[in-house]
Amino acid sequence: MTLRLYDTRSRVKRKLETLVDGEVGIYVCGITPYSPSHIGHARQAIAFDIIVRWLRNSGYKVNHITNFTDIDDKIIAIANDEKVHFLEVANRNIEDYFDVMNLLNVLPADAYPRVTETIPEIISMISRLISSGNAYESSDGVYFEINSAPEKYGQLTGQTLEMVQEGAGGRVNTTGSGKKNHRDFALWKFAKENEPYWDSPWGKGRPGWHIECSAMSLEYLGEKFDIHGGGSDLMFPHHEAEIFQSECCLNHEPVVQYWIHNGMINVDGEKMSKSLGNFWTIRDAISKVNPLELRYCLINAPYRQPVEFNDVMLEDSSSHHQRLISAYGEGLSLCEKKSWENSDFLKSASTNFSNGMNDDFNTRIAVVEVQSVVKYLKEKIDNNDVAEISASVSWLSDFAGKILGLLPDDEFILNEVNQNNAAMSAISDLVNDLLNQRKVARDEKNWDRADEIRSELNSMGVIVEDSPSGPIWRLR
RNA sequence: GCAUGGGUGGCAGAGUAGCUAUGCAGCGGACUGCAAAUCCGCGGACCUGGGUGCAAAUCCCGGCCUGUGCUCCA
Secondary structure, eight states: OOOEEEETTTTEEEEOOOSSTTEEEEEEOOOOOSSOOBHHHHHHHHHHHHHHHHHHHTTOEEEEEEOBOOOOHHHHHHHHHHTSOHHHHHHHHHHHHHHHHHHTTOOOOSBOOBGGGOHHHHHHHHHHHHHTTSEEEOSSEEEEOGGGSGGGTTTTTOOOHHHHHHHHGGGGGGSOTTOSSTTOEEEEEEOOTTOOOBOOTTOSEEEOTTHHHHHHHHHHHOSSEEEEEEEGGGIIIIIHHHHHHHHHHHTOSOSEEEEEEEOOEEETTEEOOTTTTOOOBHHHHHTTSOHHHHHHHHTSSOTTSOEEOSHHHHHHHHHHHHHHHHHHHHHHHHSOOOOSTTOHHHHHHHHHHHHHHHBTOOHHHHHHHHHHHHHHHHHHHHHTOHHHHHHHHHHHIIIIIIITOOOOOHHHHHHHHHHHHHHHHHHHHHHHHHHHHHHHHHHTTOHHHHHHHHHHHHHTTEEEEEETTEEEEEEO
16 A cells, blocks of 8 residues: 555645655754743654654655744743843753653654754845845835735635735734735844844844745755645645745745645644643643653544543543553563564554555554554463564564654663562562461451451552452552 | 634544444443452444435535634644
């Protein structure tokens, strides 16, 4: 089965055909680092992380670029409030981003260009747009002139020039005063007081919001590239602005072969936002569950759908993930990993997994297959079927681990298992003694005493379960 | 208002024509002194009105509801 992906511009799933055979260039709009990262950033990063992992697994050589918009109004405002340099604000949030992404097992992109390190390229692009007649200089900046390429309007959102004109109403006054037309957007903004700036042919200032992505994608991926991704909230105006800029500057279309957009996070049915007070930072979430459990939660819906997020969902994912880890860890401690190719069950699970992923990266299908293999593995552990245990562990390592990124390192897991074993052996004499006492009580049908011992063990952190072959105990 | 998605069982969430989605929750059973764990089984859904088809959750048309975008946003 071939890989198909949904392209926002053509609004259909299309077979992936790359510009260079066997290679994929992908640019994903990154964050504006004005505050610590929230779970929306996590969802996006994880979605594209898995997309990139799957492309690589499918044999593509992937060049994955994600940027930082490290200069913008909010960053400047915060820096001025705190009386620090704006890069201090940006840098600390970028550092936080890398920290949490690492915890979430998001593999690093191949490059992380930053606006403040791309100024010459941005200026050069603006110059080209001016000379091609697509941009003009005015009193407060340089603007892209929509009327120079009206046919490109609404490529991603289906809106027409007339619609926005009608709907614009009262907002016109609030937009840049030097615009010829309210739909024009800024390429270069002249510096006001207390604002950082760079020199340019038009005066001191800084880039507008959209131009940096056009410049950076051109710089890193060239005049045409395969995939451009980002949050669905960036379709308008940001990505439409990019289409104007890149295609007019480079004088061909399309520059981007496939546009893909991830859905937002909903909390109680509504988009998560600061104003609604339903806002979760990544740190908030991982103070409740471990980061890989959060990762599990965020891939529970296909990347394009909004994902429901709340305490219940988080707890649910947490217990699912724990099932995965405990079965995997137990299997791993029992035997060496071996190829799963000889197992009909696992081969069919692989096919289902791959078909799901090849159909626009449907991680929901992938997760269902992981769940079914976990169930299978537990069954085989109970039956002591070593061949299938080692094959299942290997399968999970490949699919739940390498592709979905849900597993910590084997060493880490084994270490946990060993630590657990060590802790258990340290108290085993004591526990066994109590269990013997409990057995005596049970034989005498002294249920009160038996339950008393069980709750005593429980308060020590020992969980006792009676099985047909006698009591089994483990640590909480 | 315009644009663009979506409406599937208690919840989450697949599935674009015919064949059990799945998980959690619920119910019943096995096993248990009880509990837990595990296993087996069960029930229950396709917003609505038309249309096309031998056959529709799935395609077409209308309606209703709803998310998102149209302003900074992953």
